[in-house]
Amino acid sequence: MAKLSDKEWTALKKKLDAEGRLDKFSLGEPEREYVTSRGMDILRLHAADFVNKRLAPANPKNDGRQTPTKGHPVFIAQHACGCNDRDSVEQFLGYEKGRELTGGEVDKIVDAILRWIGENLED
Numbered sequence: 001m002a003k004l005s006d007k008e009w010t011a012l013k014k015k016l017d018a019e020g021r022l023d024k025f026s027l028g029e030p031e032r033e034y035v036t037s038r039g040m041d042i043l044r045l046h047a048a049d050f051v052n053k054r055l056a057p058a059n060p061k062n063d064g065r066q067t068p069t070k071g072h073p074v075f076i077a078q079h080a081c082g083c084n085d086r087d088s089v090e091q092f093l094g095y096e097k098g099r100e101l102t103g104g105e106v107d108k109i110v111d112a113i114l115r116w117i118g119e120n121l122e123d
Contacts, residue, residue, distance in 0.1 A: 002104035004111040012112060015092050016082055025080035027120045031073040035121060040114060047074045047110045055089060055109065056101040063087075077113040077120075 004012070016022050027035070035043060054066045067084040068075050078084040082092030089095050093112075095105050 002107040002111075004108045004115065008108070009112065009115055012081070012092060016080065019082075019092075021080050021082060025076050027073055027076060027117070031076060032121060035073050035117060040118065043074060043117060044110060044114055046072070047077075047113045048106065050074055050078070051083070051101075051106050051109050051113075055083065055086065056106050058098055058100045060086060073117055074113055077116045080120075081109075081112045081116050083109045083113060 013022065050067075054060055060066055064085045064087065067078050069079055070076065075084075082088040086097045089101075089109070090097050093105075093109065095101055101109070
């Protein structure tokens with residue numbers, strides 16, 4: 001499983017901060033409760049499922065509108081991390097549109113989502 005290195009995470013956060021995404025999104029009490037009641041291992045499974053189904057295909061269905069902004073902590077994290085559609089994935093992570101994401105790229109996206117959630121639980 002490919003992990004997002006600390007250097008990659010720092011660089012990604014710098015890009016996200018410049019776009020105002022880090023201040024725009026946060027976990028509310030229901031999402032925090034969801035995370036603490038289920039745990040990060042379950043969230044990793046959810047994130048991997050969402051990314052594999054909604055982002056990994058070369059041309060995802062409803063690209064640009066496939067990720068809600070509420071309803072699940074992973075959805076909120078996807079928007080905060082620039083992993084909510086293929087345009088954002090290309091802009092923030094450099095994974096070009098029009099081709100299927102590799103397993104390693106999916107792993108790094110999932111890792112970014114979980115790191116953001118973990119840091120937001122600490123706030």
